Amino acid sequence: MMDDLEFSTEIRPAIRAGDADRVVAMLKSNPERLNMVTPFGTWLHIAARNGQLGVVKELVSLGADVNKPGGTFESGPLNFAVSYGHFEVVRYLLAHGAEFDLSEPFRNPLFGAIYHGNLAMVKLLVEHGIDIRIRYTGEVMKGTDAIAYACEREQFEIAAYLKSLTRSDTE
Numbered sequence: 001m002m003d004d005l006e007f008s009t010e011i012r013p014a015i016r017a018g019d020a021d022r023v024v025a026m027l028k029s030n031p032e033r034l035n036m037v038t039p040f041g042t043w044l045h046i047a048a049r050n051g052q053l054g055v056v057k058e059l060v061s062l063g064a065d066v067n068k069p070g071g072t073f074e075s076g077p078l079n080f081a082v083s084y085g086h087f088e089v090v091r092y093l094l095a096h097g098a099e100f101d102l103s104e105p106f107r108n109p110l111f112g113a114i115y116h117g118n119l120a121m122v123k124l125l126v127e128h129g130i131d132i133r134i135r136y137t138g139e140v141m142k143g144t145d146a147i148a149y150a151c152e153r154e155q156f157e158i159a160a161y162l163k164s165l166t167r168s169d170t171e
Contacts, residue, residue, distance in 0.1 A: 018054055035068055042065070052089075056092055066078070078101075117155050123161070146162050
C-alpha cells in the first residue's frame with residue numbers, strides 16, 4: 001500500500017497530463033484519498049489549475065468536494081480555474097455547485113479574473129451572479145470594490161464593464 005507521499009507523487013503527473021483513467025483507477029483503489037489536501041490543494045484544485053476538464057468531471061463524479069478550501073490561499077478549486085483562465089472548467093464547477101467565496105479579496109474569483117486582466121472571465125462570473133459590489137475593508141484594501149480594484153490594476157476595460165453594470169442597475 002502506498003503512503004500519502006507516494007500516492008501524491010504518482011497521481012499529480014496523471015492529473016496534469018489529463019489521464020482521467022489513471023486518476024480514476026488510483027482513487028477507486030484509494031477512495032479515502034479523494035479529498036486529500038496537499039500543499040497544492042486537493043486533486044480537484046490541481047485538475048482545475050491545469051485546465052483538465054476530463055479529470056475535473058471524473059473527480060466530481062467520484063464525489064470530490066467542489067468547495068473544499070486548499071492551496072496557498074485556502075480557496076476553492078473554482079479560484080484556480082479562474083486564475084488560470086480555464087473557462088470550461090469554471091463553467092463545469094459552477095454547474096456542479098461551486099460557490100463564490102467572497103470572504104477575503106484573495107479568495108474572490110472576480111478579483112482573480114481582474115488581476116489577470118481576463119474580461120471574458122469577469123463576464124462569465126457576472127453571468128453566474130457574482131456580487132460585484134462587495135467592498136473589502138482590510139489593511140491592504142481599504143473600501144475597495146471590484147471597480148476600484150480594476151482601476152488600481154489598470155484594467156480599465158474591465159472597470160468600464162463593471163461600471164456599466166452598476167449604472168444599468170440604478171436607472
